[in-house]
Amino acid sequence: MQSILQLIEEYGLLVVFFNVLIEQAGAPVPAYPILVITGALQDSGSYSGFALVGIAVLAAMIADFGWYLAGRRYGARLISTLCRISLSPDSCIRQTESIYLRWGPSSLMVAKFIPGFASIASVLSGTVGTRKRSFLLFDGIGAAIWSGSAVYLGSLFSTAVDELLNVLVNLGMLGALLLAIALLLFIAKKWWERQRFIKSLCMERVSVQELYDMLQSESRPIVVDVRSPLAQAQGRIPGAIAFRAGDIAPSAMPGEEVIVYCDCPNEASAAIVSKRLMKSGYSRVRPLAGGLDAWLNAGYAVDTDT
Structure with missing residues (x-):
């Protein structure tokens, strides 16, 4: 020493x-x-x-x-x-x-x-x-x-x-x-x-294939993007709504299916928001497994602001 x-x-x-x-x-x-x-x-x-x-x-x-x-x-x-x-x-x-x-x-x-x-x-x-x-x-x-x-x-x-x-x-x-x-x-x-x-963060996830099939059906889920505005501007899943920090809940009925996604490892932000929504009465909420990266890797399209 x-x-x-x-x-x-x-x-x-x-x-x-x-x-x-x-x-x-x-x-x-x-x-x-x-x-x-x-x-x-x-x-x-x-x-x-x-x-x-x-x-x-x-x-x-x-x-x-x-x-x-x-x-x-x-x-x-x-x-x-x-x-x-x-x-x-x-x-x-x-x-x-x-x-x-x-x-x-x-x-x-x-x-x-x-x-x-x-x-x-x-x-x-x-x-x-x-x-x-x-x-x-x-x-x-x-x-x-x-x-x-x-x-x-x-x-x-x-x-x-x-x-x-x-x-x-x-x-x-x-x-x-x-x-x-x-x-x-x-x-x-x-x-x-x-x-x-x-x-x-452990909870049930939805795969990108499941989400894609759901979006093609008549009973489309509410898709929630919890990433930053900067990331959202670069590309988001078609039809996704933005969820800002401090928001209480998305504009969805509590009984509707809600899919939440982010681009964090382990879907951290999506899982946190999903659990918050479940505590608010939204019983059908799941994070997207792999987030936006998995969606892009599967070859699915995204919407951009450009």
Whole structure:
């Protein structure tokens, strides 16, 4: 443990740079605690608080700009992939898009304080065509606020942080082991929350073939699109009605068949809305298995605003 602290004191800037870069690239390795620790050790280290913030901002913007460029090239496909592998259940496409589309690039100033939002927000910036200058400006401000607050907290509570670090040093290998266990518990907690979230979405689905056959019949179901306005403008199932965040229910009789779809992994948004509708008295509600991607992969047509 003592050697780890010596490395931080001597190479604090490099430690912060790579920790922030790795975290902002998407790895579940929190950088905020290291920023707090290096902020507390800046008096005994070979660096200043301003240098810590500067190097953290540089690392964050390198990773974020990479996500921005990837979003411009791969768009919604990349967002879907990120949501599928993310350990944060609250990073579903619909929630992230609603935040960004409501506040625009200015949301990047607080993105790093919202779990599961930072990387996807950078991808969204590229996907929706945010100007490079605006992205870099607001992302830089957000990175400075995020890293600056950590360094400031470290310097403000340097005595308490020093005491905690001394306890870990005195524990030797046990202290390092405790830190490793804490990191593993953090990752395990995120994984467990995601599994519980996925389990909560379990309910009967309708296949795209079933939905297509139903739409060709006389008793057509009510099809509800719960994706963001941006996604809906790019293509939606023919006859689908939009369901905005905050809506109570679609314009359908409670006894009618209602099919809900999205483009989230595990049909997350569709399942959440379906359960909400069932609680409101709509007994015949099912999410579309595979969402719009499955509909398109089956070769069925979509309506667009163009």
